[in-house]
Amino acid sequence: MDQSTFEDRKTISAPMHASLRHDSAHKHVTGTADYIDDMPEPEGTLHAALGMSDRAHADILSVDLSAVKAYPGVVLVLTGADMPGVNDISPSGCHDEPVLAEGKVEFHGQAIFCVIAETRDSARRAARLAKIDYRDLPHWTDVTDTLAHGAALVTEPLTLKRGDAEAALETAPHRLKGQMRVGGQDHFYLEGHIALAIPGEDDEVTVWSSTQHPSEVQHMVGHVLGVPSNAVTVQVRRMGGGFGGKETQSNQFAALAAVSAKKLNRAVKFRPDRDEDMTATGKRHDFLIDYEAGYDDEGRIQAVKANYAARCGYSSDLSGPVTDRALFHADNAYFYPHVLLTSQPLKTHTVSNTAFRGFGGPQGLVGGERIIEEIAYALGKDPLEIRKANFYGLPGSDRVLTPYHQTVEDNIIHRIVDELETSSNYQARRQEILAFNETSRVIRKGIALTPVKFGISFTATWYNQAGALVHVYQDGSIHLNHGGTEMGQGLFTKVAQVLADAFQVDISRVKITATTTAKVPNTSATAASSGSDLNGMAAYDAARQIKQRLVAFAVEKWGVAPEDVAFVPHHVRVGDALIPFADFVKQAYMARVQLSAAGFYKTPKIHWDRAKGMGTPFYYFAYGASVSEVSIDTLTGEYLVDRVDILHDVGRSLNPAIDKGQVEGAFVQGMGWLTTEELWWDGKGRLRTHAPSTYKIPLASDRPKIFNVKLAEWAEAAEPTIGRSKAVGEPPFMLAVSVLEALSMAVASTAGYCQCPKLDAPATPERVLMAIERLKARKEG
Incomplete structure (x- = not known):
């Protein structure tokens, strides 16, 4: 895009609706944007790999992992029976998606066990050494095959109806009938799935996950570990693409990394190979x-x-x-x-x-x-x-x-x-x-x-909510955290623009921080095109609360009416006086005004039966x-x-x-x-x-x-x-x-x-x- 398309981030005040650069654009092109695999690994970090089924549908008769465990560098091998809590990561609550398959496999590439080793290469090589006996069962991979075998459903179907379509078809002057196949699609994000789990004290664990839904990863990890959500902290600074593929599919990698990290009391990283990622994770229907x-x-x-x-x-x-x-x-x-x-x-x-x-x-x-x-x-x-x-x-x-x-x-x-x-x-x-x-x-x-x-x-109406946490520090700088995740789409930049506009400061005054469940709880997935709508409004609400307190402070200190206090570019106007924003905030701090707020937003009007x-x-x-x-x-x-x-x-x-x-x-x-x-x-x-x-x-x-x-x-x-x-x-x-x-x-x-x-x-x-x-x-x- 032409350089003239963008406006200078350092000089534009009230930047909402301005063409500002993506906050990480320069880091993307110079290679300095840190993704999980770029983070320095804690000393003693171990690496994980999946042991995957080579059958599409089969009973598991026996599993011999002795060669896997004996491979040089292997520290731990996990099976479904080793999950401390529940061996399930189903986002729908149907309990039909095990972390690791037990007794039966239902697709080619389904994970049966997980290897933890000193190096990623050792883990992947060891995972290929398992001896598994199967009893093959009939399988079907295509919709037409499924229809021919009884059309089993994975969830309840939906019907939308208005008027009488059957009768109107009969009386229509012309009528057509047909069938169309529409193919699926792999997400093919630049950054594949990855999770890094770092064990903490007691039941605590911190998980860095490439996920669009940190709260769901938090809940699923807690579910599998058998600990409450307050013991699990999930962090996401950025993803190298998501497109929906990291809304639920991150759960398995995060859960396995967390379980092994807690069992071994060592950091564990899980980054599957591209082939394994494409084989083991879901796609467009x-x-x-x-x-x-x-x-x-x-x-x-x-x-x-x-x-x-x-x-x-x-x-x-x-x-x-x-x-x-x-x-x-x-x-x-x-x-x-x-x-x-x-x-x-x-x-x-x-x-x-x-x-x-x-x-x-x-x-x-x-x-x-x-x-x-x-x-x-x-x-x-x-x-x-x-x-x-x-x-x-x-x-x-x-x-x-x-x-x-x-x-x-x-x-x-x-x-x-x-x-x-x-x-x-x-x-x-x-x-x-x-x-x-x-x-x-x-x-x-x-x-x-x-x-x-x-x-x-x-x-799902309950997902239409968002939270944000905003701090204004005494030097006038602003800290922003919200429940949305950045996957390259510019969400962080847009929400920062909203906040800078609200306070009438340059966007350079707003520090965008990694999404974390420790700051904003119960977040919705960054999906359904709602990231800016929800999180922008939540940040605006937090700014509104802080500004309300600041106006009240000005009214009390200078004896002016509320309507005589206004936030203008780089300043706060109090009556006829223009006070630099940082100076005004410092005075508010000295007067013990709360300069932090948790914002919240829920979409109005919507309902669905x-x-x-x-x-x-x-x-x-x-x-x-x-x-x-x-x-x-x-x-x-x-x-x-x-x-x-x-x-x-x-x-x-x-x-x-x-x-x-x-x-x-x-x-x-x-x-x-x-x-x-x-x-x-x-x-x-x-x-x-x-x-x-x-x-x-x-x-x-x-x-x-x-x-x-x-x-x-x-x-x-x-x-x-x-x-x-x-x-x-x-x-x-x-x-x-x-x-x-x-x-x-x-x-x-x-x-x-x-x-x-x-x-x-x-x-x-x-x-x-x-x-x-x-x-x-x-x-x-």
């Missing part, structure tokens, strides 16, 4: 979507019925709320007069899938866009025309009720799409592409404009739209993303530079999910895409050749969010659907746009080529 839709001659949807079946893995993990959210976003930006949506969270003999950016929302949205696409091809219309015909209405319209009975009160999708359609010159470019495809024999092009409407809040499938689960919606243009080689299926234009709504941005970077990164990650990142299990249930050599994330060369990203500067949150900003983490991920839709158009051109290509995701070059051949065969037939 794969979905098989069956859908039906009824519509009229203009393409207006009259009814939708759909079932979202998901590959959840062997345990519940977060599959319930993930599959719920898929249904919440199956409508995307479109009003369904009659709707019946069901989830089907299926058990498979694979690693338990988990949270991933969007949390099921992207899979739901893709299914909704497939319905729009099918209608467009059936009627011979531009899919954008069908999209516009089905948008939610503006406030006051009768087209504002979602399938979960929440009213859409802040709809700006019409303006977003209209502005992007104009600024990207979409219509003229589409005509040029149609003309190009008429004469080009090998290369075909496609273009698509797709919208995003994404709900913001945890659907899952049993009824009704409520207001989201505080507001974030909107966006993207236009993607692609070129495909019809002989090989290879393709290029030629140009992307994005207009995205982040409300009144807390930091436009950081938010723009989040939009760009989310789009590319979403593009990877929909085009190149393919998970593949073989017949023995082994994940074969478990390393960079076999799993293809987007490269720098895969990015759009022209990439125009703009924030909707006129947008402002309708609700009183922090600074009237909106969440940015997850919503732009789904903008990448325009790439899939553009590829679809390019493929459809090979058969005169008469058929919907029905591309499954990821639309790899192989799938694109097969779709081309399939359409040609139908045309010739």
